[in-house]
Amino acid sequence: MQYVVRLGSEQARQQYPLEVSEVARWEQISSNQWQWCFDLPNVPKDHIIVPSFANLDEDYRYQFSALQASTYSLHPVPARSTDTPAKNQTENSAKLSCHIDCWHTESDILGGRIYLQVMAPQMPSRYLLCLSVRPLEIDVDASIKLPIQRTLQAVRPQPISQMQADQKVARSICSPTALTMALDKKSPASNWQATIDACHDPLTNAYGSWPLAIRWAAQVGVLGAVEVADSWQAACHALQQGTTVVCSIRFRKDQLSQAPLAQTAGHLVLLYGIDRDEVLVCDPAAATHDEVPRRYDLGEFTHAWLHRRGAAYYFCKH
16 A cells, blocks of 8 residues: 655645645643644555654654554654664564654554654644655566656755765765755755754664654754655656655665665665656765766666665755
8 A cells, every 4th residue: 555644834735845735633732742643544564654744843852653552652853862762673463663763564554543742842833744654665667657757857956975974974874965965955065064963863873864854954944754655756746846855775786777885775865857767866875076966777766766665855845
């Protein structure tokens, strides 16, 4: 199954490149705590469930939980070093497994609920809230169906190579580097270090947390969301609206020709266009800034992106 729900304030409904259906119904559960609750449709086994929340208010913290016989909570955003990390492994009888950014269904989920608790002094009023579901893995042979218009291009940002950063972190910062290019197309380097710092997760000591990337975008005034998809439809629509897309890809050796990485179990690149049978990307893993702009084969890139998870960051027009 493929499923997505998007809720947001007026700003999100006007500026997000994908359709935002309505506002969220917030319930106040304490003086500084607000809750949203959603009934999941029935979700089959071996699916991924990805929640996403962004709020333009500066002072807030949030946590997503799933309820299906037991409670499965992702760790709070932003996390603190004293928080308990979400566990990747659960007991054999568990319905869901918790990962850093999402849940995987270990069996069919019937009648599940998703809760979002926002810790803030006032009810969220400038926000974007998304929940997307798809099979964990799909056959992508039929997913290279693009709109009739085979040439789409947003503005290409000034390229940044993650390999030009401090060598202690250079190989770990593809997410904040791609995010920096997405948020500031003219002079991203001036905000690069601040983005890297904001994307550091103290619980995992990693920089690839999807929620932290979306939170930082909101902190600099841009609402966005992480969503999973099983086709090119959402990405093409975003490009048509002039917004770039940060895609999470993975591929084995020699599966993505011309890529600076021989293989990867998880890497983020910025997609800014499609030119017939090629995609136009800025790949932060390139050795130098000049080598970051790349052209990848459409079919190979589709497999690298959509075969497993199919996650991407989408942003409001700015």
